[in-house]
Amino acid sequence: MMTQTTDRPRLRAPSKRSLATKTRILDSAERLFAARGFDGASIRDIAKDARVQGALVAHHGGSKEELFYKVVARRAEELAALRIAALNAALAQGTPSLRDVLRSFVQPLFDKVQGGDAAWAAYGRLIAFVSADERWRDLARDCFDPTARVFIATIGGMIPKARPEAVAARFVFMVSASLSIITSTWRVQTLSQEGATYDLVEDLLNFATAGFEAL
Amino acid sequence: MMTQTTDRPRLRAPSKRSLATKTRILDSAERLFAARGFDGASIRDIAKDARVQGALVAHHGGSKEELFYKVVARRAEELAALRIAALNAALAQGTPSLRDVLRSFVQPLFDKVQGGDAAWAAYGRLIAFVSADERWRDLARDCFDPTARVFIATIGGMIPKARPEAVAARFVFMVSASLSIITSTWRVQTLSQEGATYDLVEDLLNFATAGFEAL
DNA sequence: CCTTATATTTAACGGTCGTTCAATTTAATT
DNA sequence: AATTAAATTGAACGACCGTTAAATATAAGG
Numbered sequence: 001m002m003t004q005t006t007d008r009p010r011l012r013a014p015s016k017r018s019l020a021t022k023t024r025i026l027d028s029a030e031r032l033f034a035a036r037g038f039d040g041a042s043i044r045d046i047a048k049d050a051r052v053q054g055a056l057v058a059h060h061g062g063s064k065e066e067l068f069y070k071v072v073a074r075r076a077e078e079l080a081a082l083r084i085a086a087l088n089a090a091l092a093q094g095t096p097s098l099r100d101v102l103r104s105f106v107q108p109l110f111d112k113v114q115g116g117d118a119a120w121a122a123y124g125r126l127i128a129f130v131s132a133d134e135r136w137r138d139l140a141r142d143c144f145d146p147t148a149r150v151f152i153a154t155i156g157g158m159i160p161k162a163r164p165e166a167v168a169a170r171f172v173f174m175v176s177a178s179l180s181i182i183t184s185t186w187r188v189q190t191l192s193q194e195g196a197t198y199d200l201v202e203d204l205l206n207f208a209t210a211g212f213e214a215l
Numbered sequence: 216m217m218t219q220t221t222d223r224p225r226l227r228a229p230s231k232r233s234l235a236t237k238t239r240i241l242d243s244a245e246r247l248f249a250a251r252g253f254d255g256a257s258i259r260d261i262a263k264d265a266r267v268q269g270a271l272v273a274h275h276g277g278s279k280e281e282l283f284y285k286v287v288a289r290r291a292e293e294l295a296a297l298r299i300a301a302l303n304a305a306l307a308q309g310t311p312s313l314r315d316v317l318r319s320f321v322q323p324l325f326d327k328v329q330g331g332d333a334a335w336a337a338y339g340r341l342i343a344f345v346s347a348d349e350r351w352r353d354l355a356r357d358c359f360d361p362t363a364r365v366f367i368a369t370i371g372g373m374i375p376k377a378r379p380e381a382v383a384a385r386f387v388f389m390v391s392a393s394l395s396i397i398t399s400t401w402r403v404q405t406l407s408q409e410g411a412t413y414d415l416v417e418d419l420l421n422f423a424t425a426g427f428e429a430l
Numbered sequence: 431c432c433t434t435a436t437a438t439t440t441a442a443c444g445g446t447c448g449t450t451c452a453a454t455t456t457a458a459t460t
Numbered sequence: 461a462a463t464t465a466a467a468t469t470g471a472a473c474g475a476c477c478g479t480t481a482a483a484t485a486t487a488a489g490g
Binding site for chain 2: 464465466467468469470471
């Protein structure tokens with residue numbers, strides 16, 4: 001269901017225009033999937049948003065499910081690289097604090113999301129969808145689990161007496177809480193009436209660090 | 216969009232059969248909305264599941280959006296009552312610990328969800344949808360915010376030096392993490408390879424209590 | 431420049447969608 | 461038992477869905 005039945009080898013390099021079109025399609029799909037969910041976004045709307053005929057979306061993206069896979073996978077590698085790089089930077093200068101390790105995981109995404117890049121903001125919402133819906137189990141395993149395992153192992157190594165399952169559980173708690181900053185800012189704002197803007201990411205790190213240190 | 220343009224007064228009491236049919240429709244809608252999301256579940260599938268004609272779903276539920284509202288609102292009052300009762304029970308016997316207060320919020324839902332009641336398990340997933348999607352902002356405000364405000368105020372009173380926004384933010388973090396137990400058990404299991412079953416709710420309370428106490 | 435693989439368009443297929451409306455059946459009220 | 465409001469059915473509406481096939485335009489490779 002993911003790959004074509006026959007993987008004919010490419011005989012010609014794709015043109016610049018073709019690559020640009022494919023990027024435009026993936027960008028539109030990313031935005032609309034993030035805004036309306038997988039079922040709420042239609043291929044036709046994505047095509048219109050990308051100023052392209054519907055059949056071309058199928059040509060570049062395959063089936064709707066394959067298109068979703070491609071959209072999620074596209075930025076996953078970059079995100080994973082940023083997180084691993086941040087972790088290695090923290091590990092490079094002596095023994096980092098637990099908070100530094102957690103920040104290495106959380107900060108790269110929010111740097112992108114809050115950096116004014118609308119595409120990354122949409123991508124953050126996509127991660128939330130993938131993490132919450134068992135329908136995307138394989139996608140989550142392929143795109144996000146490898147990095148998660150590295151961090152869980154690192155954290156576990158810093159808290160030797162903690163049970164591995166407990167570390168994994170709390171890691172999922174932290175990920176879920178961090179994604180709530182993306183999906184539920186409106187709820188936070190509603191529940192804390194008024195209030196100057198204030199750094200939810202720093203607060204999450206305080207919250208999660210204390211939660212892990214209690215192990 | 217929510218109520219009929221003319222609310223004619225009822226001239227006759229609904230029959231037992233009619234009430235049973237309406238319940239069956241709401242049950243089917245609850246199950247299918249929870250399993251496939253708002254856009255993924257169709258009125259036709261809901262009607263078939265309830266062994267009823269499609270037009271009858273509209274008769275009892277109104278538009279699809281109104282039906283979703285009714286499904287979510289149906290159990291919201293009972294859940295709110297259970298939570299407030301648990302909080303009052305904790306407050307009644309002296310000064311409760313922060314953990315007891317958090318448990319008063321978290322435990323009632325999981326008692327229902329893990330108590331073998333499939334309908335409540337579905338309802339738990341619905342809460343996760345409502346909490347994560349700004350589309351249901353009004354619904355969340357009507358059904359869940361009043362209870363949340365009570366708990367936030369109570370927690371804030373126990374941590375006088377904490378900024379109100381910080382308490383609200385951490386409360387949302389905790390809610391999001393608790394819902395991840397419902398929506399993402401599969402991820403926890405994947406990330407903590409193998410492993411005997413183990414009490415995620417207790418672990419969440421440990422995690423969240425430490426997170427709040429760090430304020 | 432020619433050939434032709436690839437990109438793109440155009441048009442349509444078979445389904446499913448939410449919703450509506452006019453019968454028809456059920457049962458609460460008098 | 462008669463009246464008729466309310467529940468339920470059956471059928472259809474127009475719109476949109478994902479996908480596909482064939483025709484045409486573009487441009488890479490020789």
